[in-house]
Amino acid sequence: MASFVFHGSSGKGYRYLLVPVDTASAPREVGNYILAAGNATNPKPILVDCADGVRDALQKQMASIHWKTATDIYGVTLLYVHVVDSSEGPASRLREKIDLIEAYRPPMNR
Numbered sequence: 001m002a003s004f005v006f007h008g009s010s011g012k013g014y015r016y017l018l019v020p021v022d023t024a025s026a027p028r029e030v031g032n033y034i035l036a037a038g039n040a041t042n043p044k045p046i047l048v049d050c051a052d053g054v055r056d057a058l059q060k061q062m063a064s065i066h067w068k069t070a071t072d073i074y075g076v077t078l079l080y081v082h083v084v085d086s087s088e089g090p091a092s093r094l095r096e097k098i099d100l101i102e103a104y105r106p107p108m109n110r
Contacts, residue, residue, distance in 0.1 A: 002040055004080060008099030016080035023062065026055040031083040032096055033058065035108070037075040046074040047108040048100045050093035054081055066108065074107060 002018040014032075018040055019025045026033075032050045036043035047070060051057030058079070061067055070076040084093060101109045 004040065004043060006034065006043075006045070006080070006100055007103060008096070009102035010099050012099060014082055014096055014100065016082045019079050019081055021077065021079040023055055023059045026058045026079065027081060027083055028053050028055045029083045030054075030086040030093070031081055032093055032100075033082070034078075034080040034100070034106075035061070035070055035076045036078040036080060038078065040078065043078050043080065045100065045104040045106040046070055046076050047106050048097050048104070049109075050090070050097045052090075054083070070108060 003015050004018065005013040005015050007013050016034060030052055031054050032048065033054050034045050035047040036045050038044040049057065
């Protein structure tokens with residue numbers, strides 16, 4: 001499975017797996033995810049988020065009005081997932097999310 005290292009504003013690298021943009025492929029585990037445009041070797045983050053269950057969060061995204069904006073306006077075609085150990089707690093996921101948002105300034109996180 002392909003992966004990409006996204007670097008936060010802190011300089012820390014976070015390895016994300018590229019998975020198909022569909023709810024069946026998204027993991028149920030706790031983690032962070034990035035909806036991106038571009039291609040697998042040069043993704044452009046459009047939305048960075050964290051979730052108690054990535055699959056459930058993606059289902060909610062796809063059912064919302066924001067999904068049309070993500071795909072039609074920003075060209076989202078890629079889903080990157082970073083599954084984290086649930087024992088790390090939500091604060092760890094939130095720090096990672098903020099670090100990446102500060103680095104990439106994704107338009108749907110503004």
